Amino acid sequence: MDAVVRLRSAVCLLGRFPALAGVDLVVARGETLLVAGANGAGKTTLLRALAGLVPVVAGEASVLGYDLRRDRRGVRCRVGVLGHGPALYDDLTVADNLRFWSRAGGAPAAVLSGALARFGLDGRLADVPAARLSAGQRRRTALAILVARAPELWLLDEPHAGLDAAGRNVLDDLVREVTAAGATVVLASHEPDRAAALASRTVLLAGGRITEAGPFPAGLVGEPPRAEPVHVA
Numbered sequence: 001m002d003a004v005v006r007l008r009s010a011v012c013l014l015g016r017f018p019a020l021a022g023v024d025l026v027v028a029r030g031e032t033l034l035v036a037g038a039n040g041a042g043k044t045t046l047l048r049a050l051a052g053l054v055p056v057v058a059g060e061a062s063v064l065g066y067d068l069r070r071d072r073r074g075v076r077c078r079v080g081v082l083g084h085g086p087a088l089y090d091d092l093t094v095a096d097n098l099r100f101w102s103r104a105g106g107a108p109a110a111v112l113s114g115a116l117a118r119f120g121l122d123g124r125l126a127d128v129p130a131a132r133l134s135a136g137q138r139r140r141t142a143l144a145i146l147v148a149r150a151p152e153l154w155l156l157d158e159p160h161a162g163l164d165a166a167g168r169n170v171l172d173d174l175v176r177e178v179t180a181a182g183a184t185v186v187l188a189s190h191e192p193d194r195a196a197a198l199a200s201r202t203v204l205l206a207g208g209r210i211t212e213a214g215p216f217p218a219g220l221v222g223e224p225p226r227a228e229p230v231h232v233a
Contacts, residue, residue: 001091002028002029003026003028003029004028004031004063004184005025005026005029005062005063005112005186006024006025006060006062007024007025007056007060007061007156008024008059008060008061009022009023009058009059009060010024010025010034010056010058010060011024011044011056011058012042012049012054012056012057012083014074017105018111018208019042019208020042020045020046020208020209021042021207021208022199022208023042023050023059023209023210024210024218025151025210027184027186029182029184030179030180031179031183031185031200031201031204032076032179032184032185032187032199032200032201033184033185033186033187033199033200033201034187034188034192034195034196034198034201034202034203034224035186035188035189035203035205036188036189036190036192036195036202036203036205037188037190037206038206039190039203040128041190041191041206041207042207042208042209043157043188043205043207044083044157044188045208046205047081047083047155047156047186048066048081049061049068050063050079050153050186050214051075051076051079051155052066052072052073052074052076052079053076054063054073055072055197056069057069058191061158063075063081063153064078064152065077074177074217078088078151078153078156079150079151079152079154080145080152080153080155081155081157082087082142082154082155082157082159083157083207084157084158084161085100085104086139086141086142087137087139087142088130088141088142088188090130090131091129091130091131092129092130093126093127093128093129093130093197094121094125094126094127094130094133094141094144095112095116095126097130097141097145098112098141098144098145099112100150101145102115102132102148102149102162108129111147111148111150112148114143114147115144115145115147115148118144118170118174119140119141119144119147119167119170120140120149120167121137121140121141123202125137135162136162136163136164136167136174136228137161138162139161139162139167139205140163140167143171144157144172145175150178151183152184152205153185153186154178154184154185155182156175156185156186156187156188156231157184157224158188158189159171159187159189160189160194160195168194172194172197172198175187175198176198178202179200181193181201185198187199
């Protein structure tokens with residue numbers, strides 16, 4: 001089985017503080033991994049590191065075959081990130097935001113209308129500036145952008161936050177669909193009850209470390225060892 005993510009004793013710093021203090025993790029292609037943990041545990045930093053947005057300063061880290069210690073830019077066009085705050089241009093309409101971000105990710109224009117419709121953003125909402133959207137509508141727009149881009153690795157930070165019941169159901173169906181098609185999803189949540197139902201495996205992140213992990217996916221060899229304590233001078 002193919003591994004999309006391989007981390008061995010990975011360290012990321014926020015200033016001089018180790019937000020990730022020696023993380024070991026392997027994620028298989030087609031897997032849905034839930035990273036559970038309290039606020040401040042390092043979940044957002046982990047997702048941003050996997051997206052190439054935060055440097056890994058020690059240890060080993062590869063995503064989709066890219067060595068994140070050497071090439072963080074290369075992986076960015078192949079991953080999709082849903083963060084706490086959707087990265088939308090407020091002066092652009094919903095449809096124009098979708099066109100802009102999809103074009104930046106190399107997505108074909110033909111998929112845009114389907115992505116809008118999936119999250120109920122077609123019709124009049126497509127022409128509404130992002131600045132006038134509710135929090136839930138902004139969340140739906142960010143998810144529609146990911147649908148249009150169809151990344152190989154989906155990195156979803158508190159993905160159900162801000163969505164109503166219908167939006168949560170659409171998101172759940174989407175996660176199941178993309179993993180069935182061979183994509184990989186990593187979810188981060190400090191309220192894991194709903195997300196756990198989607199996950200094929202759950203790990204617990206605490207204090208910048210994976211402290212509890214389920215069995216590694218079948219067929220992946222070379223399970224990484226536990227990391228030694230990290231000391232930052």
